[in-house]
Amino acid sequence: MKLKFTKMHGAGNDFVVIDAINQQLDLGPEQWRRLADRRFGVGADQILVVEKSGEPGVDFRYRIFNNDGGEVEQCGNGSRAFVRFVFDKGLTRERSIRVQTMSGVIAPRLEADGNITVDMGAPRLEPAEVPFDSSGLAGQAQGRDTLWPLALGADGEVMVSVVSMGNPHAVQVVGDVDTAPVAETGPLIEHHPRFPKRVNAGYMQLVDRHHIRLRVFERGAGETLACGTGSCAAVVAGIRRGLLESPVRVSARGGELSIAWAGEGEPVYLSGPAVTVFEGEIEI
Numbered sequence: 001m002k003l004k005f006t007k008m009h010g011a012g013n014d015f016v017v018i019d020a021i022n023q024q025l026d027l028g029p030e031q032w033r034r035l036a037d038r039r040f041g042v043g044a045d046q047i048l049v050v051e052k053s054g055e056p057g058v059d060f061r062y063r064i065f066n067n068d069g070g071e072v073e074q075c076g077n078g079s080r081a082f083v084r085f086v087f088d089k090g091l092t093r094e095r096s097i098r099v100q101t102m103s104g105v106i107a108p109r110l111e112a113d114g115n116i117t118v119d120m121g122a123p124r125l126e127p128a129e130v131p132f133d134s135s136g137l138a139g140q141a142q143g144r145d146t147l148w149p150l151a152l153g154a155d156g157e158v159m160v161s162v163v164s165m166g167n168p169h170a171v172q173v174v175g176d177v178d179t180a181p182v183a184e185t186g187p188l189i190e191h192h193p194r195f196p197k198r199v200n201a202g203y204m205q206l207v208d209r210h211h212i213r214l215r216v217f218e219r220g221a222g223e224t225l226a227c228g229t230g231s232c233a234a235v236v237a238g239i240r241r242g243l244l245e246s247p248v249r250v251s252a253r254g255g256e257l258s259i260a261w262a263g264e265g266e267p268v269y270l271s272g273p274a275v276t277v278f279e280g281e282i283e284i
């Protein structure tokens, strides 16, 4: 089928965005993978699909596919691209919308200055909600958080915080993100047996109480230049550990994000850019 798409990015985390309201889609995992392939397709970390919502009080439905073809629950950088896309395409005249995802409703808002702030909902903090299998493990309390030991075989053991933003995150503090073993240990953490749905692996360097540097080896996509939900998860973990105070500036390799969180039970707010790179059409 001939498919119209828009290529976008949020702080270097890149997307193919598809209007499934005005196009009939019937694609499977192999086609999502090909679309996201950087040589045989358009190339992207994730594919974002825009659908009408059937829910009262909700404007759109938002489906997210990693470049391995798997459908996932949430994408923070993608939610900013989503609101920029639907506004620019005239699918809405509202700058503030509510969007249904697999893990609940989020609320992106397109600011007058072009920046975008998203209510990402409240983090889920119980291991079973992540999901993380903590059975038989001795957690180490730090502040309101618990650090869990992850055995990585020859690569030793790392202590991680576990947080769900609808999707699963394992966050560790490192001395220097530039020398952190992201390529070596990212895949080991992503596929660790204690994460039955796999996990996004975050490496956070503390700059000061309102600033971190962050790299994320993403589930189903490998290291990306920025990860919105990973930034939310890292800041939530840092605040719970007593290491950070809201708001926090997150310096990713692809750009800057800002996270605000008032504490347990409260929503996490993600702010940052969303850029349209080009429009295209592909036979898929």
Ligand SMILES: N[C@H](CCC[C@H](N)C(=O)O)C(=O)O
Pocket: 013, 045, 046, 066, 072, 073, 074, 075, 076, 077, 078, 167, 168, 200, 218, 219, 220, 221, 224, 226, 227, 228, 229, 230
């Ligand atoms: N790889 C993630 C989905 C995309 C998240 C990321 N791109 C973001 O901005 O939140 C997962 O499998 O949960």
